Amino acid sequence: MHIQKIQKEIVDEFAMFEDWMQRYEYMIDLGKSLPLIDAEYKTDDNIIKGCQSKVWVHAELKENKLVFTADSDAIITKGIIAILIRAFSNQSPADIIEANTDFIDEIGLKEHLSLTRANGLVSMIKQLKLYAVGYQTQLN
Amino acid sequence: MFDVNKIRKDFPILNREVNGKPLVYLDNAATSQTPQQVIDVIVSYYQNNNANIHRGVHTLSQEATDMYEQARVKIQKHFNAAQAHEIILTSGTTHSINIVANGFSALIKKGDEILVSAMEHHSNIVPWQMLCERTGGVLKVIPMNQEGELLMEVYDELLCEKTKLVFCNHISNALGTINPIEEIIEKAHSVGAAVLIDGAQAAPHVIADMQKLDVDFYTVSAHKICGPTGVGMLYGKEAWLHKLPPYQGGGEMIAEVTFEKTTYAGLPHKFEAGTPNICGGIAFGAALDYMNAIGFDDIAAYEHELLAYATEKLLEIDGLKIYGTAKNKTSVISFNMEGIHPYDIGSILDKLGVAVRTGHHCAQPIMDFYKIPGTVRASFCFYNTKDEVNALVDAVRRATKMLS
Numbered sequence: 137m138h139i140q141k142i143q144k145e146i147v148d149e150f151a152m153f154e155d156w157m158q159r160y161e162y163m164i165d166l167g168k169s170l171p172l173i174d175a176e177y178k179t180d181d182n183i184i185k186g187c188q189s190k191v192w193v194h195a196e197l198k199e200n201k202l203v204f205t206a207d208s209d210a211i212i213t214k215g216i217i218a219i220l221i222r223a224f225s226n227q228s229p230a231d232i233i234e235a236n237t238d239f240i241d242e243i244g245l246k247e248h249l250s251l252t253r254a255n256g257l258v259s260m261i262k263q264l265k266l267y268a269v270g271y272q273t274q275l276n
Numbered sequence: 277m278f279d280v281n282k283i284r285k286d287f288p289i290l291n292r293e294v295n296g297k298p299l300v301y302l303d304n305a306a307t308s309q310t311p312q313q314v315i316d317v318i319v320s321y322y323q324n325n326n327a328n329i330h331r332g333v334h335t336l337s338q339e340a341t342d343m344y345e346q347a348r349v350k351i352q353k354h355f356n357a358a359q360a361h362e363i364i365l366t367s368g369t370t371h372s373i374n375i376v377a378n379g380f381s382a383l384i385k386k387g388d389e390i391l392v393s394a395m396e397h398h399s400n401i402v403p404w405q406m407l408c409e410r411t412g413g414v415l416k417v418i419p420m421n422q423e424g425e426l427l428m429e430v431y432d433e434l435l436c437e438k439t440k441l442v443f444c445n446h447i448s449n450a451l452g453t454i455n456p457i458e459e460i461i462e463k464a465h466s467v468g469a470a471v472l473i474d475g476a477q478a479a480p481h482v483i484a485d486m487q488k489l490d491v492d493f494y495t496v497s498a499h500k501i502c503g504p505t506g507v508g509m510l511y512g513k514e515a516w517l518h519k520l521p522p523y524q525g526g527g528e529m530i531a532e533v534t535f536e537k538t539t540y541a542g543l544p545h546k547f548e549a550g551t552p553n554i555c556g557g558i559a560f561g562a563a564l565d566y567m568n569a570i571g572f573d574d575i576a577a578y579e580h581e582l583l584a585y586a587t588e589k590l591l592e593i594d595g596l597k598i599y600g601t602a603k604n605k606t607s608v609i610s611f612n613m614e615g616i617h618p619y620d621i622g623s624i625l626d627k628l629g630v631a632v633r634t635g636h637h638c639a640q641p642i643m644d645f646y647k648i649p650g651t652v653r654a655s656f657c658f659y660n661t662k663d664e665v666n667a668l669v670d671a672v673r674r675a676t677k678m679l680s
Contacts, residue, residue, distance in 0.1 A: 156295070156627050161678060188635045188650065189619045209649060210617035211679055212624075 139231055142223050143239035150243035159244055160212070167214030171221065173205040184256055184263045189213045191256060195267035201226050202271055204264065216245065216257055224264050229275060232268035237261050278574040283659050286311040286566075290659065297629025300664045300671075305449055305477060305608050305655030306633055307499045310563075314502060317562040321555045329554055330545075344554050347561030348544070354564045355494070356485045357511055361543040364510040364517070365557045369476040370399040372495035372510035373443075375547055376472055377403035379520030384440055386412030391434055391469075393444040394420045394645065395451060398638040400443055400474050418444070420645070424451040424600040428459065439469040446478035446494075450637040450653065451600025452608030454478075461491050470516065476500055476508075480657065481579065481606045483572050492516050498556065503563030507556030510547070517543050524549040575658045579607040582656045586665045593672060599642075599651055607656035610637075613672070616679050618652045624675035625652070630668055 137145075153159045173182070177194040184191040189210030196203050204225045208214045223239070224232050240257065284290050287309045292299050301309060321343070327336035329344050345360075352360045366372045384390070390404055394417050408415050418431045426444075435442075442464040447454050457473050464471045472493040475484055479496045486494060493516065497508040512520070522529055522540055526549035531539040540546045567575065586609055590596055595614035612618055622634030635650040636643045643650055654668055 157678070160624065160627070164679065189617050190649065210619045212620045213617075 139223055139227055139235045143235075146219060146223065147239050147242045156244065160215075163215030163219070163245075164211050165215075166218040166222075167208075167211050167216075170207070170214050170218040171205045171225070173207045177205070178207060184259050188256070191217060191260060193217070193260070193263055193267075195264075195271065197229075197271050197274070200228060200275065202229055202232060202268060204267070213256075217260055219243075219245075220257075220260060220264060224268075229268040229272035233265060233272060278570070278578055278658075280578070280659065280661055283570065284661075286313060287659055288312060288315075294629045294631070295627050300630045300667045302654040302656060302660065302664070302668060303631045303633050304480070304657035304660075305452075305500070305653065307505065308480060308502050308657055309659070310504065311502055311566050313566050314504070314559050314562045318504065318555055318559050321558055326555070328551055340554055343558045344552070347558045350561040350564055351509055354483065354568070355496075355509075355511060356483075356487050358487055359514060362486075362511055362514055362517065364512065364544045364547045365552055365560075366495075366508050366510050366547075367506050367553065368497040368499070368508035369474060369495040372493075372508055373400055373472065373474065374403050375510055375523040376493050376512070376520065377407045378523050380441060381407055381410050382521055383519070384408075384411040384413040387438065388413045388440045389434075389436070389438040390415050391418055391431070391439055391442045391464075392416070393418045393426055393455065395424065395426070395448040395453060395455075395639065395642055396443065396445060397449050397474065397476070398640070400445060401641070404441075404443060413440070414438075417641075420453075423602050424448065424453045424605075424642075425602045426453075426455055426460075428456065431460070432463065435463055435467050435469070437467055439464065439467050442469050442471045443474070444471075445474040445476070446484065447475075447481065447606050448600065448639070448642075449477045449608070450610055450639040450642050450651070451602065452477075452605040452610070452655075453600055453602040454482075454604040454606060457491070458489065461489055465490070477606070477608075480567075481572075481576055486511050498560040498563055501563050502566055503560045504556050507553045507560050509560075514543065517547070522546050522549070526550045570658065578658050579656060582660060582662070582665065583607040583609070585662055586654065586656065586668070589665055589669045590672070593669065593676070595676070596672070599646055599648070608653060609655075610651040610653045612648060612651055613676050613679075616676065618650045620679050621652050621672065621675050624678060625668075625671050628667075628671040628674065630671045632668075 173192050173194045178192045182192045189208050191208045193206045204221045206217045289309050325339045327340045329341040348363050349360050352363050390413050416434055419427050446457050461471045470492040473491050475494050475496045480501045492513050494511040499505040529541050529546050529549040531541050597612055599610045618634040625632055633653040
């Protein structure tokens, strides 16, 4: 499925909730289903800087598509990264580089986009895109 | 008579809502809120007196200069410094510390030792590391125990004739510990070392007496004591301020400039290059007036009561652990819930209108000491209430339920 379509799907899912509590509870559930990073990749090199909680992300190229796995020591952060991975995993590096991330705002997670150093959503998106840029160079 | 409900009316921001809930502001150790009395001074300055100071001969400039210098005298009197020119107005504690660290670059030699406490804020660690890199000085750490109290017997062992400087916060921002600075200062002086005390967290709770403490340098940020951000003080003993070279070059800090040589202005202007935060300095004075009108004894007594109540109520929650349990501490509670990341708790608390700090509080060495990623920190001010403590406790319970 195309990234934009998946994002639309996520936005629609979140629109069903009436208040922030339900949204957060859903996000916490999503965090539990996050495709977990292999222990061997859970190294300091794979930690995303700029998050108050620890976030590890690994990317692998499978049949010209990028597959992400990740983990975090905070549940809400795991939920956020699960949403990002759902949108970006199994996509071509070129599509990932092109994709916009407006849907984060639309699902009511805008507070996680602020530039405070407490949260690292911006850093996470940047890291996923950096992986895509890296693998895109390989493909070329 | 201390009346918290009357005091709360002075703070317009306390009426606002966050995420549809009444704001419960418990991040006072990061910055305090500003009372209307101080806001009025800021507005009035820009409406009536705004001008550049110290050089203009026109009326506005003279008025602004007088107001700024009167604020300096107010600050001097509050901290009982011997002379007004020992009060350097800076952009805040970090700036103040950097003035001293930079100045000591010229005085520290290879092998000289600098002692720093284990519970410092990054702003009181990094400048000294930079100083040691420049000079070949050696940074040594005064360790602490599990309660978050400095090990004074180790301090005694570390002190020697090589010790040139000792740096310690008066009160720890992450743990609330009140450090025995009288003893620290006296012992440092006995080996001829100078002492800088970071008073950023202490100024909202106690009045530090510069002459009685006999401290060499003391730093304060106005925004922690109901004043505006971007202004603070460096107190330095006159003799030390003469010894240190200026930090920044520019206007205001010079006596005479030719292309061959510049002679520096006297104190305090030597350390106040450029146009200062004039309005901020004046508002700093107004903030001290405001707090003194309430009275620091009453403030301390009330905050102590809040701390005791909050500690008791929080400890009733299963799985909650408090970090920093020194016998002598201020109204700061750093805690974690077993098995839950502080960032998760903080995010949910925000949704419930409760503002706390989460993370390492710019004191990573303390978090490493306890082997934790960070804490949730609730810090109370004299305008907080027991109802707000209850709101915090309820919010923590609710967050824990959601996150478990």
